[in-house]
Amino acid sequence: MKRQKLTPEVEALYLAPLPPEEFERRVRASIAELDGPEGENLGELIDWFLRRYPTPAERLAYGRRAYARWLRAAPQA
């Protein structure tokens, strides 16, 4: 499968390592969010995914299709 190259700006934001304290702070904050609306939204998304694709094989196949769709739609870096 072809891999999408990220722009340097996106790569820096998303894939560059964070300082340890900042990483831990963001992890704590993201887990705390699970007790609120963000957790509900994520739960609904996971429920839909498990309902629509009930087996691991179907979920993995979805992942390949979704990535291929994203590749077709993504601007060339």
Place this chain on the structure above:
Amino acid sequence: MEGTEFSEEAFFAAIAASGARALLIGRRAMLALGAPVLTADYDYWAAFEDVETLNAAVAPMGLHPNRSPDEARRTGRYALENDEHVDVLIARAATTVTGEKLTFDDAWSRRQTVRCGAADVALPSLDDLIMTKRWSMREKDVVDIQFIERLRRKKP
């Protein structure tokens, strides 16, 4: 190319049949467990001793290592490649910058198995999968940890 010729089930079956101790980690593992995330490649954490077995298992599918087994052991990682890309970590243990250590043997002993068609796929426990996400400390990993934690809360 969408990689439609690649049979994921045959790939997983070949690894399972070989006896190579290899854990599917990363976003592909998250997908299998129920998190709808995007990923391009496959990430495995394999036993230090099982590099040759793993390589032989996937060679008939045209997946070839980009490093010799000795070089891969020295560097701790390599990739299996054709149209697909499989990153393989072969460290005996990995430690986060905050000092939390996870050995392969412990992760393997706590593994969970999911069925993919006719093939069994070995995955880390949710706790260990979270730990693997703490190794690189990227924003992407923060997002993934939140997803995995939410999956853990769903577990009975």
